[in-house]
Amino acid sequence: MSDGCAAPDQDAALPASVDIEKETVLTGTVVNDEGELVQGAYVRLLDGSGEFTAEVVTGENGQFRFFAAPGEWTLRALSRFGDATGEVKAEQGLNETKLAVSR
């Protein structure tokens, strides 16, 4: 059985099998009003048409990571501290975004 569809550990280093030269990685952190990293925030990736693509839960370092493709994406974070939305124009390689959640 292959790995499940659920999200891998978001704080782990990029797996060695991931070729950053070829992959388009959207990554970043979720912070609250105080600027503190938010663990346990739900971050979802929506495609250019606003369609849900994937969702992960941030780990201790408030980090999230998606493997996507170049193009326009929306990041949406939900947490007990509030919500946030971010737009990303992703290019091949690492694309970093900070999401600040608030009520």
Add this chain to the structure above:
Amino acid sequence: MAREDVLVTADWAEENLDTPGVVFVEVDEDTSAYDTGHIKGAVKIDWKDDLQDPIRRDFVNQEQFSALLSERGIANDDTVVLYGGNNNWFAAYAYWYFKLYGHQDVKLLDGGRKKWELDARDVTTEAPKREATTYVAQPLDWDLRAKRDEVEAAIGAKNLIDVRSPDEYAGRLLAPAHLPQEQSQRAGHVPTALSVPWSKAANEDGTFKSNDELREIYVDEAGLDEDKATIAYCRIGERSSHTWFALRELLGYEDVKNYDGSWTEYGSLVGVPIALGDEPGEK
């Protein structure tokens, strides 16, 4: 079947944490979530270690399922309330197992772990204490499970619902976007399958949409033929359990099967038809 017979609210759950005969079960892929805090009294089921056969590519059989539930202290007449992460994907997957093996009273906690956390409701790290039982599972109900030949025969004949993301459906991606994209099988979808991503059935907080909204999504927008049988599939069969739940348990369509082999099997079969792109394609 009424919606409240199969789906309970977080409020209901909180009121019934200590009700005798009600067992909460957390089902996750990543069970470390359970260990950092779970609903009081909830027992843990690991979708892979507990629910998959360790050798063959198949899930646990009738005897293995009986042994699992006996060991976790779940009885045949218990009301089982399932919840989990990932918008209840794995809880819905386990719900499907409970139905496959004939459990009478099983429900999903609407919104699962996510809604519970976003509401900042209480969790505990205290391990539940349950006496072992002698659980007896029924023979597997094949009315709920589709195999690969049935899926190929359904092309152009039954409703096929592909619940993966639009990019996976079209063949632009082979796995959800939070997983690395290395895979060996072919991309695309089963010809004539309608694309209705599982997420359409859920609100942002992980709860299911209303029956009216669901009917509009599947019938009015996607074109599901209500007079035909339906087979749902995804990549490995748990996202499609979520849709199977929406179609059979919430909307009440009688002949709905989950194809748990899903794209990792179909996309690796030799000689079967595959459609690429955003359109369902021809038979």
